[in-house]
Amino acid sequence: MSQALFPQAHAPDFDSADPSAVRRAIREGRFTGFTNLVAREYVQGNLVAVPAAHADAFELYCRSNPQALPILGRSEPGARSIPELAADLDIARDTGGYMVFRDGDLVDTPRDASPVWHDDLVAFVLGCSFSFETILQRNAVRLRHLDEGDVSAMYETTRETVPVGPFGGRLIVSMRALTPADAIRATLLSARYPQFHGAPVSLGLPGDLGIADLAHSYGGHGLTRLRPGELPVFWACGATGQNAVRSARLPLCITHYKAHMVVTDLPLPKD
Amino acid sequence: MSQALFPQAHAPDFDSADPSAVRRAIREGRFTGFTNLVAREYVQGNLVAVPAAHADAFELYCRSNPQALPILGRSEPGARSIPELAADLDIARDTGGYMVFRDGDLVDTPRDASPVWHDDLVAFVLGCSFSFETILQRNAVRLRHLDEGDVSAMYETTRETVPVGPFGGRLIVSMRALTPADAIRATLLSARYPQFHGAPVSLGLPGDLGIADLAHSYGGHGLTRLRPGELPVFWACGATGQNAVRSARLPLCITHYKAHMVVTDLPLPKD
Structure with a gap:
């Protein structure tokens, strides 16, 4: 485990292989790093949340560009959970790094998006390298x-x-x-x-x-x-997907912040 | 069809898509070109013929280097046919270009190898790009x-x-x-x-x-x-395989001459 990832220079106080423990540590501010070296045997994903009125168009956009934007999950409008990805997922808090776009402009990069989350949003989780x-x-x-x-x-x-x-x-x-x-x-x-x-x-x-x-x-x-x-x-x-929400200039879109991914409970395929 | 392939500048007098017709045209000296643009829907192969006493070692050499030397067929000692590749194959005449190695030295590049073919030879046909x-x-x-x-x-x-x-x-x-x-x-x-x-x-x-x-x-x-x-x-x-017979310095080895391959009757896989 790299020092860069855990600048405290001591072992993390959570089981970094366990996706549920990783999400809890992120949610509680105990883990703020990139997610590429944690929960490595579980699927991680990009987050893009768009206004419900545009959710079907965004889904079609993803399906039209499937190499970049493979859909792993989609929430109900306003819901912060996607049960098929993880039972306890709070998508507005669990990545620990967000980008908030208003009218296409990046206006904030909070660690917790729940204050700005809106009943009008539909969240998409997209496959990640x-x-x-x-x-x-x-x-x-x-x-x-x-x-x-x-x-x-x-x-x-x-x-x-x-x-x-x-x-x-x-x-x-x-x-x-x-x-x-x-x-x-x-x-x-x-x-x-x-x-x-x-x-x-x-x-x-x-x-x-x-x-x-x-x-x-x-x-x-x-x-x-x-x-x-x-x-x-x-x-x-x-x-x-971040480029797409920028160019769409919608009233509110929220994405994850770089390399802070949605950590799911889905195990990686075993080859 | 390129002029380089048929320098006569007229259509070939044989069905260049038909492997049997291609072999016949080669055998009769009516086609002397590279085989990469004829019988394109059929498997072609490299020829390496080695003394029977070394045939098992050569087979093991091929199996130890399978990306370079994938075995498509092997003849009986002295046989110039490999029936599983083509019923009428005369491997000593049908490629139309040969390299004859004696003690590792290239001593001749005949169009017909039958005068030097020997009862002691075992022919291998190896997959080709x-x-x-x-x-x-x-x-x-x-x-x-x-x-x-x-x-x-x-x-x-x-x-x-x-x-x-x-x-x-x-x-x-x-x-x-x-x-x-x-x-x-x-x-x-x-x-x-x-x-x-x-x-x-x-x-x-x-x-x-x-x-x-x-x-x-x-x-x-x-x-x-x-x-x-x-x-x-x-x-x-x-x-x-040509390098291998050079380095082996055996009394007699025969290979095809560059880009003059063994044309078989095996259809290419259909994807």
């Missing part, structure tokens, strides 16, 4: 960003998603620095899991996605420097 | 070397095969210049067909295989110049 990272590591793919206590870098591409209603915008991708052999293995493995973005959308040539400089990541975080012998491999990323 | 090229094209992967009437370039790598008995040597690969999206698609598709070399062994970085300069291909042929936006994608190649 953190889930297949566990699967890649099980199969001996080296993920150097994890070894270094980092997350994967994200980039905004020049590729437009398929628009639906007010939702559109450019594809966001996540990047992992891999050897050629691991790039091939990761391609074959990830393709088996369309619910976690499936196969890469590009590799080897950042310019193929309009990425001019790997050093300039979306959000400014993640491992961005390749070593000799490594290729950049790019997967569609659920952060694409 | 020409077979999956048809499958890639069926799935809209662009193979520019075919569009340009060329074959894929081959390279000797710095990777050693797993040696067995007298057989060993470095891995040979074939290269295709692909866009990133096609590289991903080709990886996923080819992985389904281990009998035709399976997934790529490397991509993107020629240095990963010790290839210093793509312009210097094994045998000096094939498409070697990438265009912007293309990646080199490398598959294990049956020509690895």
Whole structure:
């Protein structure tokens, strides 16, 4: 477990492998880090909550861009639970990091979204590459960003998603620095899991996605420097949903904050 | 159909889609070209014939290096037929281009190997990437070397095969210049067909295989110049068997000559 993740420099006071314990620690402010190294045997997801009147359009937008936005769950309007993902889920508090958009502008990044949650919101949970990272590591793919206590870098591409209603915008991708052999293995493995973005959308040539400089990541975080012998491999990323709510300019949308994912009780597939 | 393939500049006088007609045309000297654009819906293979005393060792060498040397058929000692591949196959005449090795040295490249064929030889037919090229094209992967009437370039790598008995040597690969999206698609598709070399062994970085300069291909042929936006994608190649017979220095070995493959009657899998 990296020091970066637990800057207290001592072991966490919760069972970081147990998704319910992780959510409780987040909810109580005892865990504030990225979720990519906790509850690793359980599915994690992106959060996008939109006004109920636009929920069906957003669902169709996701289904029209399934590599970026694979739907794992959808709440009832106003509900902060999605029982099929976790019995005790409070989606307005359990990621521990939120982005609040009003009319397309990011207006706040609270740790608890319950004060601004609204009966009008429908929450979507969308598959995340953190889930297949566990699967890649099980199969001996080296993920150097994890070894270094980092997350994967994200980039905004020049590729437009398929628009639906007010939702559109450019594809966001996540990047992992891999050897050629691991790039091939990761391609074959990830393709088996369309619910976690499936196969890469590009590799080897950042310019193929309009990425001019790997050093300039979306959000400014993640491992961005390749070593000799490594290729950049790019997967569609659920952060694409953040672009979509920005461009939709709706009165209120709420998403998770970077790398603070919805931790579910769904076990990862066993290959 | 390319002019390079039929320099007569007129249509061939045989049904180039029919493997039996192709073999007959080769045997009678009416077709002398590369076989990558004929009998495209049928399996083609590499030929390696070794002395019977070493046939079991060669089979084990192939099974120890299955990505390069997937066995499609093996003859009885001295037999020039492999009935499970084609009823009328005369393996000493039907590829139309042979390499004859004595004590590891290439001593002749006849169009007809029957004068030197020997009762002591056992012939192996090994899977070839020409077979999956048809499958890639069926799935809209662009193979520019075919569009340009060329074959894929081959390279000797710095990777050693797993040696067995007298057989060993470095891995040979074939290269295709692909866009990133096609590289991903080709990886996923080819992985389904281990009998035709399976997934790529490397991509993107020629240095990963010790290839210093793509312009210097094994045998000096094939498409070697990438265009912007293309990646080199490398598959294990049956020509690895030629290296193995060179290094084994046996009294007599016979292989096919470059890109003149054994054309079988086995239909390609239908995906």
